[in-house]
Amino acid sequence: MSASKKLSTAVKALYFLAETDPAPQSSVKIAEAIGTNASKLRQTLSLLVKNGIVKSTQGTTGGFLLVKKPEHLHLQEIYCAIEDRKAFYLDVNEVNGSGMEPVRKMNGFFLDLFSDIQVDIENKMRNIYLKNIIEQIKL
Amino acid sequence: MSASKKLSTAVKALYFLAETDPAPQSSVKIAEAIGTNASKLRQTLSLLVKNGIVKSTQGTTGGFLLVKKPEHLHLQEIYCAIEDRKAFYLDVNEVNGSGMEPVRKMNGFFLDLFSDIQVDIENKMRNIYLKNIIEQIKL
DNA sequence: ATATTGGTTACACTATGTGTAACAGATTTA
DNA sequence: TAAATCTGTTACACATAGTGTAACCAATAT
Known part of the structure; x- marks a missing residue:
């Protein structure tokens, strides 16, 4: 699954849990509610379990x-739980030995830039709590 | 090609053009210098031609x-030239008709969030000029 | 015991990315 | 005019990654 799709699926499930009776909800029930399939959902939710966001x-x-x-759960925490690789993965061309040295430095430049972007995105997600999302949805 | 790879390849080519004699450089020559293949490079460069960044x-x-x-060419302009879809494409799950209404709204929320991120990234790229990159490479 | 549930693995299918080649149109050179 | 060279574009085989589904085991409640 793409990082963003996985994230939105996870948040939908968390939203469902937050808005439903505080009794354990099965993967089948959640999956039906948010429009995905239970098996794939379990894969994502098990990661949330490992990170202590949900209990199973x-x-x-x-x-x-x-x-x-x-009110204590923000997007960045959710994201980190479900995604091992860096958010919004970016890559650059590898350089073979025969390339110019500056070209090699250029890769470093872009890796730095993409890291910066990565940090910006994570900071943005750190300020968005599940509660905020729920409130916004209810408008 | 991924968006980021395409961008870094384009910038490498532009760097090569900026640092070489002001005579037309063939795709073969550029490709050898920056470590990619000429055919694929022509595909990218032709987009830069259409956007008036390079001439062929x-x-x-x-x-x-x-x-x-x-000093007048920034990353965002280069990016827009070579990429039709939005930068760092993000997607969300589609919702079938049977889903809860809130889930549908959730998609809107994420699309908005991803648009915000998109704007942030483009603003960041707008402040990075080819000249800046060249200077940084030469350090 | 039986039924139900999460957790995990496997797998076929689809989509996407990638490198390469090929060819037409344009233009310079001889 | 003829040949050589270059861009621009298309096509294609191959590899890689994403996707939905099923199946199975361990755990737990009835």
């Missing part, structure tokens, strides 16, 4: 439960 | 020539 219980009455409060 | 002449003595001065 198994068995007949099992499911997923929101642990973090919406 | 055909025939035996033909090649590519830098039109815009490095």
Whole structure:
């Protein structure tokens, strides 16, 4: 899944958990509500479990439960939980040995630039809490 | 090609043109210098031609020539020239008709967020000129 | 025991990216 | 005029990555 799609799917699921009875919700139920398939959703939610954002219980009455409060959970935390690689992955051409030295330096320049952008994006996401999103959705 | 790779390739080519004799440079020569293949490079450079950033002449003595001065050419202009889709494309899940209405609104939220990020990135690129890059490379 | 659920792996299918080649049109050179 | 060279464009095979689905095990409640 693309990083952004994964993020929006995760937030939709978290939104569903935040707005539903505080009882474990199954992956099937969540998936139906947010319009995705349960198997893929479990893959994403299991990452949220590992990062302590949601809790999961198994068995007949099992499911997923929101642990973090919406006012304390921001997008960057969600993003980091579900994505191992850097946000909005960017790459540059590799340079073979025969290339000009400046070209090699150019790669460094772009990697730095993309890192800067990465930081900007993460800072932006750090200021957006699940609670903010819920409030905005309800307008 | 990914957006970022395309951008770095284009800038490398422009750097080469800026630092070489003001005579048309062939795609083969540029490609060898910056470590890519000529055919793919022509595809990118032709977009720069259409946007008036470089000029191309055909025939035996033909090649590519830098039109815009490095101090007046910024990254955003280069990016817009070579990329039709939005920078660093982001997507969200589509919602089928049976989904909750809030989920539909959530898509709007993320599209807005990603647009904001897009604007931030472009503003950042607007402040980086080819001349800046050249100077930084030479350090 | 049985049923249900999360967690994980596997897999076929699709889409996208990538490098390369080929060719037409334009232009210079001889 | 003929040949050589270059851009611009298209096509294509190949590799890589994304996607949806299914299947299975471990855990847990009834």
